[in-house]
Amino acid sequence: MAKPTGIEKSDLLTAAKQSLVVKGIEKFTLKAVAKRAGVTQGTIYYHFKSKEQIILEIVQDICRNSWNKILTIDQQMIQSALFSAKSRYENEAFYHKLFFTLIVFGFTNPAIRQQIG
Secondary structure (H helix, E strand, C coil): CCCCCCCCCCHHHHHHHHHHHCCCCCCCCCHHHHHHHHCHHHHHHHCCCHHHHHHHHHHHHHHHHHHHHHHHHHHHHHHHHHHHHHHHHHHHHHHHHHHHHHHHHHHCCHEEEHCCC
Protein backbone atom coordinates (compact mmCIF):
# COMPACT_ATOMS: atom_id res chain seq x y z
CA MET A 1 0.00 0.00 0.00
CA ALA A 2 1.26 3.46 -0.85
CA LYS A 3 2.37 5.86 1.84
CA PRO A 4 0.20 8.90 2.38
CA THR A 5 1.34 12.18 0.92
CA GLY A 6 0.64 15.60 2.39
CA ILE A 7 -2.69 15.75 0.55
CA GLU A 8 -5.89 15.65 2.59
CA LYS A 9 -8.71 13.22 1.92
CA SER A 10 -11.03 16.21 1.45
CA ASP A 11 -8.75 17.47 -1.35
CA LEU A 12 -9.05 14.10 -3.05
CA LEU A 13 -12.84 14.26 -2.72
CA THR A 14 -12.81 17.71 -4.32
CA ALA A 15 -10.71 16.38 -7.20
CA ALA A 16 -13.06 13.39 -7.50
CA LYS A 17 -16.12 15.67 -7.67
CA GLN A 18 -14.48 17.77 -10.38
CA SER A 19 -13.46 14.67 -12.32
CA LEU A 20 -16.96 13.25 -12.03
CA VAL A 21 -18.49 16.44 -13.44
CA VAL A 22 -15.98 16.65 -16.31
CA LYS A 23 -15.78 12.95 -17.22
CA GLY A 24 -19.25 11.73 -16.25
CA ILE A 25 -19.96 8.56 -14.31
CA GLU A 26 -19.14 6.25 -17.24
CA LYS A 27 -15.60 7.59 -17.71
CA PHE A 28 -14.91 8.31 -14.04
CA THR A 29 -11.74 6.51 -12.92
CA LEU A 30 -9.45 6.67 -9.94
CA LYS A 31 -6.62 7.32 -12.39
CA ALA A 32 -8.43 10.48 -13.56
CA VAL A 33 -8.91 11.54 -9.93
CA ALA A 34 -5.20 11.00 -9.24
CA LYS A 35 -4.23 13.04 -12.28
CA ARG A 36 -6.56 15.90 -11.34
CA ALA A 37 -5.27 15.87 -7.73
CA GLY A 38 -1.63 15.64 -8.85
CA VAL A 39 -0.94 12.43 -6.95
CA THR A 40 -0.30 8.80 -7.78
CA GLN A 41 -3.02 6.19 -8.02
CA GLY A 42 -1.46 4.58 -4.96
CA THR A 43 -2.34 7.68 -2.95
CA ILE A 44 -5.94 7.40 -4.08
CA TYR A 45 -6.02 3.72 -3.10
CA TYR A 46 -4.49 4.58 0.27
CA HIS A 47 -7.59 6.67 1.07
CA PHE A 48 -10.25 4.80 -0.92
CA LYS A 49 -10.58 1.06 -1.56
CA SER A 50 -12.51 1.43 -4.80
CA LYS A 51 -14.27 3.69 -7.25
CA GLU A 52 -17.55 2.82 -5.52
CA GLN A 53 -16.19 3.92 -2.14
CA ILE A 54 -15.10 7.31 -3.43
CA ILE A 55 -18.50 7.84 -5.11
CA LEU A 56 -20.25 6.83 -1.88
CA GLU A 57 -18.12 9.30 0.08
CA ILE A 58 -18.94 12.04 -2.44
CA VAL A 59 -22.66 11.37 -1.90
CA GLN A 60 -22.20 11.34 1.89
CA ASP A 61 -20.25 14.61 1.73
CA ILE A 62 -22.95 16.30 -0.36
CA CYS A 63 -25.70 15.05 1.98
CA ARG A 64 -23.76 16.15 5.09
CA ASN A 65 -23.10 19.62 3.63
CA SER A 66 -26.73 20.04 2.56
CA TRP A 67 -28.00 18.95 5.98
CA ASN A 68 -25.62 21.34 7.74
CA LYS A 69 -26.88 24.22 5.58
CA ILE A 70 -30.48 23.35 6.44
CA LEU A 71 -29.67 23.23 10.15
CA THR A 72 -27.88 26.57 9.94
CA ILE A 73 -30.82 28.21 8.16
CA ASP A 74 -33.30 26.85 10.73
CA GLN A 75 -31.10 27.99 13.60
CA GLN A 76 -30.77 31.46 12.08
CA MET A 77 -34.54 31.71 11.61
CA ILE A 78 -35.19 30.69 15.21
CA GLN A 79 -32.60 33.12 16.55
CA SER A 80 -34.04 35.90 14.40
CA ALA A 81 -37.59 35.23 15.58
CA LEU A 82 -36.53 35.11 19.23
CA PHE A 83 -34.55 38.33 18.87
CA SER A 84 -37.52 40.02 17.20
CA ALA A 85 -39.92 38.93 19.96
CA LYS A 86 -37.50 39.97 22.69
CA SER A 87 -36.91 43.31 20.99
CA ARG A 88 -40.64 44.02 20.72
CA TYR A 89 -41.15 43.03 24.34
CA GLU A 90 -38.29 45.19 25.61
CA ASN A 91 -38.57 48.18 23.28
CA GLU A 92 -42.32 48.41 22.81
CA ALA A 93 -43.53 47.38 26.27
CA PHE A 94 -44.22 51.01 27.16
CA TYR A 95 -46.38 51.54 24.07
CA HIS A 96 -48.25 48.25 24.57
CA LYS A 97 -49.03 49.21 28.16
CA LEU A 98 -50.12 52.69 27.10
CA PHE A 99 -52.31 51.31 24.29
CA PHE A 100 -54.05 48.77 26.53
CA THR A 101 -54.53 51.36 29.27
CA LEU A 102 -56.23 53.65 26.77
CA ILE A 103 -58.42 50.80 25.50
CA VAL A 104 -59.52 50.03 29.06
CA PHE A 105 -60.22 53.74 29.60
CA GLY A 106 -62.20 53.70 26.35
CA PHE A 107 -64.70 51.27 27.92
CA THR A 108 -65.88 54.06 30.21
CA ASN A 109 -65.22 57.13 28.03
CA PRO A 110 -67.31 57.39 24.83
CA ALA A 111 -65.00 59.94 23.13
CA ILE A 112 -61.92 57.71 23.61
CA ARG A 113 -63.89 54.59 22.58
CA GLN A 114 -65.02 56.34 19.37
CA GLN A 115 -61.48 57.48 18.54
CA ILE A 116 -59.91 54.03 19.16
CA GLY A 117 -62.73 52.05 17.54
